[in-house]
Amino acid sequence: MTRFIFxxxxxxxSLGKGLMAASLAALLQARGYRVRIRKFDPYLNVDPGxxxxxxxxxxxxxxxGAETDLDLGHYERFTGVSARQSDNITSGRIYQTIIQKERRGDYLGATVQVIPHVTDAIKEFAKAETQDLDFVLCEIGGTVGDIESLPFIEAIRQLRNELGRELTLSVHVTLVPYIAAAGELKTKPTQHSVRELTSLGIQPDVLLCRCEHPLPETERAKIAAFCNVRKEAVIPALDAKSIYAVPLQYHAEGLDNEVLRAFGLESEGEPDLGRWDDIIDRQSNPEGEVTIGVVGKYVGLADAYKSLNEALTHGGLSNRVKVNIKWIDAELFEQSEEDIATALEPMNAILVPGGFGERGSEGKIAAVKFARERHVPFFGICLGMQMACIEGARNTAGLSGASSTEFGPTNEPIVGIITEWMSEEGIQKRETGGDMGGTMRLGAYDAVLDGNSHVASIYGSKNISERHRHRYEVNVHYKDALEQGGLVFSGMSPDGELPEIVERPDHPWFIGVQFHPELKSRPFAPHPLFASFVKAALQQSRLV
Incomplete structure (x- = not known):
């Protein structure tokens, strides 16, 4: 019997609904329940790609191969349950599907309307592939009252009536702001928000109140009285020192117990939260620290590299060290070598992440060169690997004009767009000037590693599967020239056509990967590449 939590x-x-959903799912999972989390996004883009x-x-x-919202990263990291295409839906995808049906004549001449057609499509999405699950948590993006989220609110209202209250639950996340001048927490915004939700036909069962100061019992009781919920169902949610402390914090406030009570389920004993206690212990009591410079393009926004940030943290947990991340704008390195040295010399390791476009590319190449020449641990991911190949071609293989066709015409296309490749579904094709959305090499692909390589020893296997998201590939025709320059192709696609991993055997730690390993890292199961990279950074710090 599947139960739904909306x-x-x-x-x-930005109240942290995604983190709340992931934390609640982790608590239910720790009690032995099978869970899955879904995200409803009201924007009109088909996906965020x-x-x-x-x-x-x-x-x-x-x-x-689904391009999804970053909240699905939280879902996977907290539960270990791999997300699927069916776990993220947008208004754009809903409307696209409906319009395609209308054009085919599937509606038999009926007038296509928001109700019932759009709301029915949303309900079908919510209920799809939910067999053998105990709980499905559905996060509605946006804020109650936004016009674009109304069809989703209406759909879950209908679902609550159709499935019954014994199988559905509404959790509403609100803000209880602190007014410094008055020295008080104010409950009125929460009251108005609940009134807005109730006017749309949904009475919340549990309120999660984000606040910067402890919520007094008097205010908790006041919220309960005005919002028509049990006092025990008003859950304070104070800011946490670490996102991985949130499940423990919510359990201490009684969130999982209240959810089970609302469903009429018995709370038999305490959930097994041992692995979360271990994570917090490792974070709170590190035995060292390292500083890693991330030379990227979108360093002004932390969420642009959310999974990367978390994967580096996981690497620190694995080695019981604190990882200090120094975000460095790649464009700063395009002025002088002096600027490069000033910025990178204090770093224990250097990472060049993925990205698109030419802006900042020369700065990334300069960072690769610095890491190679100074023997500083280097990790290149996606575009970072491509920049490592271009740097190697220019400076160790004698191809001074090496570049990528992504940046314009070049006589030495070390990196170029591919129009055809093999996947489990067969040959995939792409047109050079085709649509941007969904036309990249997306999702999990296998790779075969050289058994004598550094990466094979890190993985402990010759066969791996990693997630990809890119439109350009390293040109395999330059493999011999690059290897003569010391850059070894240690991982290839099973057919030998697509380079997946490069490394420098004469370097302490120099690895570039075409895929995104950060997407498969978990706090309780750090990705081996990140664990090894942070370990190399720790060894580098001890040399200084």
Missing amino acids: ITGGVVS TMSPYQHGEVYVTDD
Whole structure:
């Protein structure tokens, strides 16, 4: 019997609904329940694939190739349950599907309307592939009262009536602001938000109140009285020192117990939160620290590299060290070598992440050169690997004109767009001037590693599967020239056509990967590449 938990947000955006959903799912999972989390996004983009990171943060990619909201990264990291294409839906995708049906004549001449057609499509999405699950948590993006989220609110209202209250629950996340001049927490915004939600036909069962100061019992009782919920169902949610402390914090406030009580389920004993206690212990009591310089393009917005940030943290947990991340704008390195040395000499390791476009590319190449020449641990991811190949071609293989066709015409296309490749579904094709959305090499692909390579020893295997998101590939025709320059191709696609990993055997730690390993890292299962990279940074710090 599958139960549905609908999570909405009110008052303001960015209250952390995704983190709340992930934390609640982790608590239910720790009690032995099978869970899955879904995200409903009200925007009209079909998916976030073509959106700027400055607009919406990173694009999270699933094994089956879906470009999704970054909240799905939280879901995976907290539960270990791999997300799927069916776990993220947008208004754009809903309307696209409906319009395609209308054009085919599937509606038999009926007038296509928001109700019932749009709301029915949303309900079908919510209920799809939910067999053998105990709980499905559905997070509604946006803020209650936004016009674009109304069809989703209406859909979950209908679902609550159709499935019954014994199988559905509404959790509303609100803000209880602190007015410094008055020295008081104010409950009125929460009251108004609940009133707005109730006017749309949904009475919340549990209120999660974000606040910067402890919520007094008097204010908790006041919220309960005005919002028509039990006092025990008003859950304070104070800021945490670490996102990985949130499940423990919510459990201490009784969130999981209240959710189970609302469903009429018995709370048998305490959940097994041992692995979360271990994570917090490792974070709170590090035995060292390292500083890693991330030379990127979107360093002004932390969410643009959300999974990368977390994967580096996981690498620190694995080695029981604190990882200090220094975000460095790649464009700063395009002025002088003196600027490069000033910025990078204090770093224990250097990482060049993924990205798109020419801006900052020469700065990234300069960072690769610094790491290679100074024997500083280097990790290149996606575009970072491509920049490592271009740097190697220019400075160790004698190809001074080496570049990428992504940046314009070049006589030495070390990196170029591919128009055809093999996947599990067969040959995939792409047109050079085709649509941008969904036309990259997306999702999990296998790679075969050289058994004598550094990466094979790190993985402990010759066969791996990693998630990809890129449109350009390293040109395999330059493999011999690059290897003569010391850059070894240690990982290839199974057919030997697409380079997946490069490394320098004469360097302490120099690895570039075409895929995004950060997407598969978990706090309780750090990705081996990040664990090894942070370990190399720690060894480098001891040499200084």
